[in-house]
Amino acid sequence: MLTELESEGLCLAGLRLATPDFAAAQAPAAVVQRGAIRAGEAVLLLAIRGPHALGLWRSLLGPTDPQLARRTDPSSLNARFGGESRDEALAPAPPSSAARAAAAVVWAFGGRVDAASPSQPSGPVHALQISPLRTYSLEISGPPLAFATTGALLGGLLLRAGRLLNFAVDATSGKLVATALREGGGDFLASCENLLAAPPSDFQGGSGAAVTSPTFRSSAAAAAAATSAVLCKVPVNLGLKLVSQENGPTTSAAHQLQALAPLTGAGAEMADVALEEACRLGEPEVLIVGLRPRGSEAPLLLQSVIEGIFAKFGPQASVPAGQDVGRAVDLLGVRLFDFDVLTSLESDGEALSAALAALRRFRCFSQIVRRSSDESSDGWWTGVGEAERSHGTGICGGGPTTLLCLRGEGIIDGFRTFLAKEWKLAAATAGDVVFTPDVRAARRAYRAFFSSGEGIGKTFEATVPSNDLRSTERFALSIPGMPSEASCFPRRLTPQLTVAVLFPPSVDSTLYRTLAAVEQQGFTLVAATACGRLPDATARLLFDQEVADEHLSASDWPAFREATGGSVDQGQEEDDDEGNFRCIWLVLSRHQAVKRLAQLCGHGNPLVNQQHLHVSLRTGRDSIRNGIRCATSCASAEALLAALAREVAPRLAPTGTGRRQLGVEATANEQALECGLVAVAVNQVDDISPADLVRELHHALVDRGLAVIGLQFISGQQKWLEVPPGRAELLAGFAKARPAASRVIELASSGKPFIVAACEGPQACTHVRAALASLFAAIPKGLETYAPALSKEAVSDVACLFGRLFDAKHYVLQADD
Incomplete structure (x- = not known):
């Protein structure tokens, strides 16, 4: 029994073997104790002392009835050492409050009982050994803490460590350090085996409910076993370091990147506007959740809150497949601090003022449902809430203030809805849970309480692996040396390139829908080009990505390769029969482009998207022929861009030993089938969307029965594509041969967006001119166009x-072939 007491962080402060007489046996204030103590029978009296001693002892003891204990709590002391009835329990139930426990200790250890006055001994001699209060620090090491079990670990720490003064990442070591005040300091650690174990499932001491799921208990126990806590040197200023909004963290990386400028003045407003725009475009938001100090309720409250948030936003949340791309929510950090100690030690008045201003921005349940004013939660960090102020008591629950730092796309609005409409935790609706209602408030709270620790992100494990399609890190642009605040709160939009490939049989309709969707989502079309069958290496790159995302299986390779153009047969040239297949590559630019396009595409199987009512760009009957493939990670986007550049660059300046000509397949009606060409350059770049231009032109051509068999669109100068030197000579020669196209070629040569399309069909030249008229109706200004008037000129152009045409009856051949 003593061993288990010590393993829970409790100590034996008094031990006494007594044989009370009748009067002494009737003196205890508690009825339970009077029933258990019998006059003339020896009784062993123990004074157990430690944080939350009553609740822990009650949990260790188990039900008072040993028979019931053996059925419901077989590991309890009463189950193992009790008799057969309540009278034979190892010990009676402990007192219900600290005051009653103190009265019982006075009776048991207050000296010899005076027979004349048994209820109030005269001149008591206290026989208790109580150590003096000492401050100590613990360094917590082991694997990074997991979102799912952090609540259990920290709940156990709060339960047994004593008065927790601070818990944060140490900027020097990068490890989590807890500083606490307790009788005897850290001496109890030598025998406390369960310091980080989850609070017992039957622990009583707060309004929160501990999780009793066997799966959860086992995972929490495994996490506690893998995590160790050892005594370390108490940090300077107890580790209670705040950061002012003016100066920011004093890290060299911060000064080099100039990313942590002061959050005041016009610069702060511009930074906030840029941050809000980035979050609107899919940048993961930071949410800071605060817990009001609640004394003895704090361990279970902290555990219940973290587990409740994890159940809602963790990977097990019921988010339909295809709608969870890049939407994982990660726990970035936890900060606990005793505000009374912080204010007494913080010498930087500016930093303290900034911290208080950040805390005042937090909002609680009654405020978001408009039941109380914005000022009603002021002072929540001291534990004094609206109820206490309204009664004029000013009494707080004591204990540390807790801040949880979470990050995920749309997490602020998601948490607001969860708190206002779904969360049934009593403490949440009572106002004990507060949060930052916008990204501006989150930035200021993060800077004051988290950004001084460089270890953030290393001490807490990502919710899902970085190669998981739900991970936010999978889509993040990694910038070496970037400090944590700059990566969490970008002050400028960072354009990102992504790639989509449109496949038969619905290339034309998919192109229209895709360009319309990306235009609505703020994408910029960088390039669009028609190509033939995918090279084996590029097809394998896409296939491996789909297999890793669990949209395809390894056995689907033959069918997938057939859907992407088929492999080159042995003895066949790579270019042979390439014109029988046509796909269209799109290069798009946007902040968080890779993630947002993957979200628009959804699950690889269109039927899954339809089942969950997810409006997806994918169409078709299965995962093999779904119409569109896209990059689903930054790494795959870079690889696909490199593959596209290798294929497209030579086609921008086709070469040959002689003048090229067009041929027509023998099965085609050469007289009825004409070839047409249209070239368009953008003069007023700021007024015209490239995606809108390509969509309207392509739709106008297809709507008139023309097949687009060649397409090249390049939007200015792009780093991903090295345009061959022969491109300028080709365009100059074309302008010289076709004076009517000179203005279009001039704009194209100067880097303006330029699109050229080849098409075929009956009366192609006539339909091309009609298509241009339709284009001018949709985009009346800012365009320069060229289209040959005669079919003979169109063939030559x-x-x-174009060095190659795709899915066409016409084909290109050299004059000397």
Whole structure:
């Protein structure tokens, strides 16, 4: 029994073997104790002392009835050492309050009982050994803490460590350090085996409910076993370091990147506006959740809050497949601090004022449902709430203030809805849980309480692995040396390139829908080009990505390769019969482009998207032929861009030993089938969307029965593509041969967006001119166009500008072939 007491962080402060007489046996204030103590029978009296001693002892003891204890709590002391009835329990139930426990200790250890006055001994001699209060610090090491079990670990720490003064990442070591005040300091650690164990499932001491799931208990126990806590040197200023909004963290990386400028003045407003725009475009938001100090209720409250948030936003949340791309929510950090100690030690008045201003921005349940004013939660960090102020008591629960730092896309609005409409935790609706209602408040709270620790992100484990499609890190642009605040709160938009490939049989309709969708989502079309079958290496790159995302299986390779153009047969040239297949590559730019396009595409199987009512760009009957493939990570986007650049660059300046010509397949009706060409350059770049231009032109051509068999669109100068030197000579020669196209070629040569399309069909030249009229109706200004008037000119122009046509009856051949 003593061993288990010590393993829970409790100590034996008094031990006495007594044989009370009748009067002494009737003197205890508690009825339970009077029933258990019998006059003339020896009784062993123990004074147990430690943080939350009553609750822990009650949990260790178990039910008072040993028979019931053996059925419901077989590991309890009463189950193992009790008799057969309540009278034979190892010990009676402990007192219900600290005051009653103190009265019982006075009776048991207050000296010899005076027979004349048994209820109030005269001149008591206290026989208790109580150590003096000492401050100590613990360094917590082991694997990074997991979101799912952090609540249990910290609940156990709060339960047994004593008065927790601070818990934060140490900026020097990068490890979690807890500083606490307790009788005897850290001496109890030598025998406390369960310091980080989850609070017992039957622990009583707060309004929160501990999780009793066997799966959860086992995972929490495994996490506690893998995590160790050892005594360390108490940090300077107890580790209670605040950061002012003016100066920011004093890290060299911060000064080099100039990313942590003061959060005041016009610069702060511009930074906040940029941050809000980035979050609107899919940048993961930071949410700070605060817990009001609640004394003895704090361990279970902290555990219940973290587990409740994890159940809602963790990977097990019921988010339909295809709608969870990049939407994982990670726990970035936890900060606990005793505000009374912080204010007494903080010498930087500016930092303290900034911290208080940040805490005042937090909002609680009654405020978001408009039941109380914005000022009603002021002072929540001291534990004094609206109820206490309204009664004029000013009495707080004591204990540390807790801040949880979470990050995920749309997490602020998601948490607001969860708190206002779904969360049934009594403490949440009572106002004990507060949060930052916008990204501006989150930035200021993060800077004051988290950004001084460089270890953030290393001490807490990501909710899902970085290669998981739900991970936010999978889509993040990594910038070496970037401090944590700059990566969590970008002060400028960072354009990101991504790639989509559109496949038969619905290339034209998919192109229209895709360009319309990306235009609505703020994408910029960088390039669009028609190509033939995918090279084996590129097809394998896409296939491996789909297999890793669990949209395809390894056995689907033959069918997938057929859907992407098929492999080259042995003895066949790579270019042979390439014109029988056509796909369209799109290069798009946007902040968080890779993630947002993957979200628009959804699950690889269109039927899954339809089942969950997810409006997806994918169409078709299965995961093999779904119409569109896209990059689903930054790494795959870079690899696909490199593959596209290798394929497209030579086609921008096709070469040959002689003048190229067009041929027609023998099965085609050469007289009825004409070839057409249209070239468009943008003069007023700021007024015209490239995606809108390509969509309207392509739709106008297809709507008139023309097949687009060649397409090249390049939007200015792009780093991903090295345009071959022969491109300028090709365009100059074309402008010289076709004076009517000179203005279009001039704009294209100067880097303006330029699109050229080859098409075929009956009366193609006539339909091309009609398509241009339709284009001018949709985009009346800012365009320069060229289209040959005669079919003979169109044939010559197509042969000049295109080295290969796709899914066409016409084909390009050299004059000497």
